[in-house]
């Protein structure tokens with residue numbers, strides 16, 4: 439156990455009220471680590487008040503419990519643990535800053551030093567992996583089945599089933615510990631990754647719409663009319679960037695989704711890369727993220743073309759991820 443982990447355990451032990459935050463538009467890593475930690479702490483410390491904050495969002499695969507509705511007073515008297523959120527703007531429920539003390543736990547590159555205590559380490563493949571480590575120190579025996587399921591969902595989805603480069607021996611050791619709780623990995627995988635026929639048709643459409651640029655960049659630009667035709671919500675549509683993955687010749691791929699607000703059209707994009715770091719470039723387009731998985735926001739079609747050309751330059755200069 440390192441010094442920061444020791445401090446986090448002490449803070450948790452001492453706090454009477456704990457509020458757990460995560461980022462907006464939560465994914466399985468955000469929700470799995472949030473509710474895994476909440477569920478564990480609630481059982482372990484029946485006398486503490488432990489709350490999950492942020493707007494509840496339904497995600498495919500697991501029915502996480504709804505968030506707690508809190509007064510400012512409760513947050514003011516709490517220890518806030520903020521999970522999986524690199525910068526303050528992404529934290530769901532900006533009242534986190536009211537808390538007595540803030541602990542930041544995250545595996546993204548550190549953008550904002552907003553925590554009084556910070557455990558930020560981009561060598562972890564997910565926040566759920568970090569939370570599992572913390573719980574392992576507190577609890578040597580197998581965890582509660584539900585806690586283990588939530589955390590494993592976070593690990594599986596952020597590593598895309600143990601397939602991305604950040605997956606380490608440590609990741610698998612954490613997964614091994616979670617599997618001791620009897621989680622059915624096959625059932626979990628199916629609930630996370632199986633698609634329905636509507637999804638299948640949309641995936642098919644995204645693949646047909648994708649165009650190859652500079653021989654190595656594959657991009658699908660999906661407009662509002664096409665989304666509606668496929669019964670696809672724009673927030674969900676960007677997840678289908680994976681439909682363009684795993685093509686030998688392609689170095690960088692992306693999906694751009696049109697949002698229409700008061701008749702103004704704008705595109706948000708999700709970009710993925712095999713080895714060239716793209717988060718620096720994405721930051722120039724109102725976005726950012728991981729070196730190999732980034733997002734951009736509020737771009738129009740000519741800007742997408744310009745972005746693609748800049749990606750081509752990056753590939754040419756061979757800007758490999760340095761980890």
Ligand SMILES: [Mn+2]
Nearest residue numbers: 467522565596
């Ligand atoms: Mn994450």
